[in-house]
Amino acid sequence: MKKLRVLALMHPQLVPPDSLEGFSEKDINVWKTEFDVVSHLRGCGHEVRPLGVQYELTPVREAVESFQPHVVFNLLEEFHGEAVFDHNVVSYLELLRVRYTGCNPRGMILSRGKALSKKLCAYHRIRVPDFAVFPMGRKVRRPSHLTYPLIVKSLIEHASVGIAKASIVDSDEKLAERVRFVHERIGTDAIAEQFIDGREIYVSVIGNERLVAFPAFELVAEKRGADEPLIATARAKHDIEYQERHGIDIRPAELTPELAAEAAHISKRIYRILELTGYARLDFRLDAKGHLYFLEANANPEIAEKEEFASSARHAGLAYPELLERILRFGLRQKA
Numbered sequence: 001m002k003k004l005r006v007l008a009l010m011h012p013q014l015v016p017p018d019s020l021e022g023f024s025e026k027d028i029n030v031w032k033t034e035f036d037v038v039s040h041l042r043g044c045g046h047e048v049r050p051l052g053v054q055y056e057l058t059p060v061r062e063a064v065e066s067f068q069p070h071v072v073f074n075l076l077e078e079f080h081g082e083a084v085f086d087h088n089v090v091s092y093l094e095l096l097r098v099r100y101t102g103c104n105p106r107g108m109i110l111s112r113g114k115a116l117s118k119k120l121c122a123y124h125r126i127r128v129p130d131f132a133v134f135p136m137g138r139k140v141r142r143p144s145h146l147t148y149p150l151i152v153k154s155l156i157e158h159a160s161v162g163i164a165k166a167s168i169v170d171s172d173e174k175l176a177e178r179v180r181f182v183h184e185r186i187g188t189d190a191i192a193e194q195f196i197d198g199r200e201i202y203v204s205v206i207g208n209e210r211l212v213a214f215p216a217f218e219l220v221a222e223k224r225g226a227d228e229p230l231i232a233t234a235r236a237k238h239d240i241e242y243q244e245r246h247g248i249d250i251r252p253a254e255l256t257p258e259l260a261a262e263a264a265h266i267s268k269r270i271y272r273i274l275e276l277t278g279y280a281r282l283d284f285r286l287d288a289k290g291h292l293y294f295l296e297a298n299a300n301p302e303i304a305e306k307e308e309f310a311s312s313a314r315h316a317g318l319a320y321p322e323l324l325e326r327i328l329r330f331g332l333r334q335k336a
Contacts (some may be wrong), residue, residue, distance in 0.1 A: 007069035012052030027336035033304040071331045072100040101331035102278040103299035111297040112273045131193035138301040152178040155189040160234040162186045203267040204312040208281040213264035214312035222247030
């Protein structure tokens with residue numbers, strides 16, 4: 001691949017140093033993704049310019065005009081403090097006629113809403129949990145078809161924001177309490193969905209038109225109690241000490257060849273239904289009967305070298321630098 005000028009968009013507080021020397025593991029964990037992407041792309045010979053973006057789009061335009069990047073590597077997860085504004089930055093890049101990595105604005109919108117994405121998939125006969133949406137400012141009334149246990153989440157936030165053991169509820173009183181928590185503490189509408197007791201499965205997909213699904217990975221908690229449900233809480237995903245204490249890991253899923261093929265096939269179908277591009281991670285629950293339930297799609301998921309997306313690609317024989325270069329190639333081919 002020819003050497004490229006790459007403008008890497010990220011949040012200002014996550015612009016990484018040039019070296020890891022002198023930083024603790026806790027420090028590094030904050031900006032590990034940004035460091036991994038920037039350092040490995042530079043190692044591949046590309047000229048990479050990190051740019052912190054938070055409240056203004058003017059710096060993006062100025063950097064595009066002065067640096068003239070071949071492609072923008074998009075590492076933003078929100079803009080102006082709002083997760084739902086992430087697609088607007090990508091739309092702005094399209095208006096500037098500059099290529100970018102990751103998902104297009106339409107795919108980001110369709111996958112952001114957990115209810116909308118489930119409705120679209122259910123229409124295409126993909127199995128999803130029963131669910132109901134509880135908007136802010138309205139009284140919590142559980143529909144009669146929605147039976148306990150339920151898990152309550154933010155309607156639009158990803159990365160397990162607001163998810164804890166208390167998110168699983170088994171009564172109308174607890175449902176109302178947890179919905180109120182989402183409304184007041186997270187500041188978004190809430191969704192309550194049927195809790196599927198079983199395994200948590202992740203499938204990573206890459207591509208624009210021709211898609212590749214990497215081997216499925218799963219969340220495991222080796223020190224979990226026999227009656228303790230397995231859920232991907234915020235602490236389980238992001239707290240290193242908590243992960244070590246509870247034996248939490250994400251590793252290759254042990255699936256039958258038939259189930260592995262089904263997971264890959266369904267993931268590609270969902271990817272196309274939601275009009276995703278670039279790369280994404282699809283989250284499922286696998287029940288005791290071997291049924292996969294689609295939970296949500298994560299456009300532009302965590303891309304750090306040791307996280308599940310890159311680990312899944314490596315398990316398929318694709319080294320991390322090659323993965324980043326492939327993401328760049330898909331960005332260069334992105335159609336507005």
